[in-house]
Amino acid sequence: MLAYICASLLSGVMVAVSSAIGFVRLMLPYLARRFIVAKHRQPLPVVALLGGLFLLWIDMAAHTLFTSDDLPIGIATAVLGGGFFLILRQKR
Secondary structure, three states: OHHHHHHHHHHHHHHHHHHHHHHHHHHHHHHHHHHOOOOOOOHHHHHHHHHHHHHHHHHHHHHHHOOOOOOOHHHHHHHHHHHHHHHHHHHO
16 A cells, blocks of 8 residues: 555656656556557567657647647647546546
8 A cells, every 4th residue: 555655646746847748658658568568578669669759749739730829748748648547547
């Protein structure tokens, strides 16, 4: 129970310090293990590639979807990350 509390607090501090882009660090390893590779050593290069591609796509979408003003990438990742964790929470 103490480990869960510490992990939750550390995750919250990480998101608070590094802004909402930290959601990428929380989402992509889960998705890589779930859909691409199952072993624990193999996802590292996959997650690095997915993280770069994901942020590139989100940044391009944030700049092109809203022509009047650029949407900060932190807001876009927060929307996707919050939705991801709500869906993940409902599955359990």
